[in-house]
Amino acid sequence: MKLWKTAWRFLPLSLLVFVLTGCLGETNLTALDPKGPQSQWLFDNMLLSLYIMALVTIVVFAIFFIILAKYRRAPGDDEIPKQVHGNTALEITWTVIPIILLTILAVPTITGQFMLADVEPDPEIGEDTVYIKVTGHQFWWQFDYEDEGFTAGQEVYIPVGEKVIFELHAQDVLHSFWVPALGGKLDTVPGITNHMWLEADEPGVYKGKCAELCGPSHALMDFKLIALERDEYDAWVEGMQAEVQEPTEALAQQGRDVFEASCIGCHAVGGMGSATGPALSDFANREVVAGYLENNDENLEAWIRDPESLKQGNNMPAFPDMSDEDMEALIAYLRSLDVQNN
Ligand code: HEC
Numbered sequence: 001m002k003l004w005k006t007a008w009r010f011l012p013l014s015l016l017v018f019v020l021t022g023c024l025g026e027t028n029l030t031a032l033d034p035k036g037p038q039s040q041w042l043f044d045n046m047l048l049s050l051y052i053m054a055l056v057t058i059v060v061f062a063i064f065f066i067i068l069a070k071y072r073r074a075p076g077d078d079e080i081p082k083q084v085h086g087n088t089a090l091e092i093t094w095t096v097i098p099i100i101l102l103t104i105l106a107v108p109t110i111t112g113q114f115m116l117a118d119v120e121p122d123p124e125i126g127e128d129t130v131y132i133k134v135t136g137h138q139f140w141w142q143f144d145y146e147d148e149g150f151t152a153g154q155e156v157y158i159p160v161g162e163k164v165i166f167e168l169h170a171q172d173v174l175h176s177f178w179v180p181a182l183g184g185k186l187d188t189v190p191g192i193t194n195h196m197w198l199e200a201d202e203p204g205v206y207k208g209k210c211a212e213l214c215g216p217s218h219a220l221m222d223f224k225l226i227a228l229e230r231d232e233y234d235a236w237v238e239g240m241q242a243e244v245q246e247p248t249e250a251l252a253q254q255g256r257d258v259f260e261a262s263c264i265g266c267h268a269v270g271g272m273g274s275a276t277g278p279a280l281s282d283f284a285n286r287e288v289v290a291g292y293l294e295n296n297d298e299n300l301e302a303w304i305r306d307p308e309s310l311k312q313g314n315n316m317p318a319f320p321d322m323s324d325e326d327m328e329a330l331i332a333y334l335r336s337l338d339v340q341n342n
């Protein structure tokens with residue numbers, strides 16, 4: 001009875017699990033609400049193994065409890081039952097059933113492995129298949145569109161309904177590229193090139209995360225995958241390729257001078273970026289700063305003045321002594337970096 005009392009104490013905690021998993025659903029950082037053919041396959045396969053497991057559990061426990069009830073020792077019965085050794089029919093039964101169950105699991109698993117590993121261009125799209133080079137850094141993501149001639153930082157854009165191929169690299173330590181709503185994860189490894197593909201069924205913003213412990217701010221190494229209809233995607237690409245426009249506002253022009261003096265060595269605006277910091281070509285459209293802070297002026301200033309306090313161990317230097325005037329101008333300039341204006 002004491003056991004039951006203890007068990008009841010855990011009830012609120014177990015109910016909390018349901019509430020908390022509900023929060024995950026809202027952000028689409030979950031593999032349980034698939035939004036692409038790859039994640040759908042993973043989900044279906046997971047359900048299949050879950051059903052098989054449930055079936056085995058139910059049957060085994062049913063037999064267990066029936067035997068327990070039916071053959072338990074009656075009060076006053078001191079006789080030892082007849083002892084038996086080996087039963088060929090039973091042995092064959094409990095060998096053959098698992099073989100059948102494992103075969104049912106093996107067929108989709110093995111065919112699925114080939115599907116997942118197929119990083120050839122989509123035959124229907126051919127040369128237009130989008131190819132993106134991903135580099136994991138402590139603690140941010142670089143997305144090079146080499147064929148198109150530009151780099152995006154922290155946010156990767158893809159066309160909807162098309163297989164997109166990702167070439168994975170790491171700059172410093174192991175990271176892992178993962179967009180749970182669209183597919184499985186794959187490590188980015190220094191010195192090794194990995195390939196994977198993803199496809200989104202519907203337009204949307206899909207949350208991504210580094211899934212490999214890579215340092216103190218590993219948990220903040222978030223990114224977004226933005227799936228757009230093909231024409232909108234093409235328009236974004238054109239914007240990224242176009243000549244960067246002069247800022248029109250005087251304040252932003254002043255901010256550009258501050259940027260060119262202190263920041264441009266690490267942050268590209270337009271064209272190909274570098275490995276030292278995320279390209280900021282389309283910064284005005286970023287939902288977040290540094291992967292997780294809401295993109296507002298207050299957070300932006302806090303970030304520039306002291307990045308370490310917001311993301312421990314990251315590689316951006318602090319600018320604590322920047323004058324308020326320069327800061328205001330700089331922020332106005334960063335707000336003007338919008339490829340839709342290019
Ligand atoms: C030595 C290289 C370096 C310099 C110089 C530098 N940064 Fe950074 N910056 C980084 C790195 C690295 C990150 C990524 C940090 C992370 O998220 O781990 C970053 C991130 C950022 C971000 C967030 C980007 C995003 O996509 O969310 C902003 C904004 C930014 N820097 C602005 C500036 C400004 C403004 C200056 C100049 C005053 C500056 N940086 C100078 C390296 C640098």
Ligand SMILES: [Cu+2]
Pocket residue numbers: 136137139174175176210211212213214218221
């Ligand atoms: Cu990482």
